[in-house]
Amino acid sequence: MDSTSDEQATLAATVSQARAWHHLLAISLAVIGGVLGIGGAFIEELRAGGGIVIAFLAAPVIEEALKPTGIYIALIRWPHILRGQLYTAALTALAGLTFGVIESIVYVTVYVSDPPEWFVTYRFTVTLGVHAAASFLVGLGLNRGVIDWAR
Numbered sequence: 001m002d003s004t005s006d007e008q009a010t011l012a013a014t015v016s017q018a019r020a021w022h023h024l025l026a027i028s029l030a031v032i033g034g035v036l037g038i039g040g041a042f043i044e045e046l047r048a049g050g051g052i053v054i055a056f057l058a059a060p061v062i063e064e065a066l067k068p069t070g071i072y073i074a075l076i077r078w079p080h081i082l083r084g085q086l087y088t089a090a091l092t093a094l095a096g097l098t099f100g101v102i103e104s105i106v107y108v109t110v111y112v113s114d115p116p117e118w119f120v121t122y123r124f125t126v127t128l129g130v131h132a133a134a135s136f137l138v139g140l141g142l143n144r145g146v147i148d149w150a151r
Contacts, residue, residue, distance in 0.1 A: 022081040026074060030091040033070025034098025040066040041099075060134075067099045067135050068092045068142060075147045089139030096135025100128040 041063045071092050074082055082088045104123035108115045115123075 022078075025078065026081045026087075026091055027094065029070035029074050030068075030094040031070070031098050033068055033073070034095040035102065036069040037063065037067035037095065037099045038102045040069065063099065063131075064134055064138050067095045067131070068138060070095055071139065071142055072147065075142065075144055079144055085140060085143065088142055089136045092139025092142060093132045093136035096131040096133075096138075097128055099135070100131030103131070104128065 041059065044062045044066070071082070071088060074091075082091070101124075104127055107123050108120050112119060
């Protein structure tokens with residue numbers, strides 16, 4: 001009986017460790033995706049020529065498509081780590097939050113010289129919430145079917 005319970009304990013520990021690694025991989029991919037989304041959005045907006053139309057119409061679409069880059073990678077390479085739609089949406093929200101933090105840092109340090117306190121507060125509260133919420137909504141629709149459709 002002892003050997004059976006030892007084997008079960010070892011198996012449980014192994015499964016628990018694998019799950020922890022899967023969560024770490026999923027979180028890392030989400031954060032990396034948010035970073036890649038910034039680069040991709042910047043390149044795509046430059047390629048499109050900029051201007052007011054890009055800033056208000058195309059940029060949000062480009063950003064929402066690129067922020068979940070890490071989730072796309074997970075769906076292609078390790079779909080089993082995405083344990084459900086809500087989990088996928090939460091990870092996508094993390095990607096959006098990462099994107100928003102980087103974007104806000106760029107706004108308050110590069111785009112606006114000597115930004116007022118209200119602007120810094122706005123950039124690090126409202127816009128982060130909007131990026132996370134918008135990405136969460138996108139994440140609710142991401143699943144293996146999106147990848148299969150794109151192929």
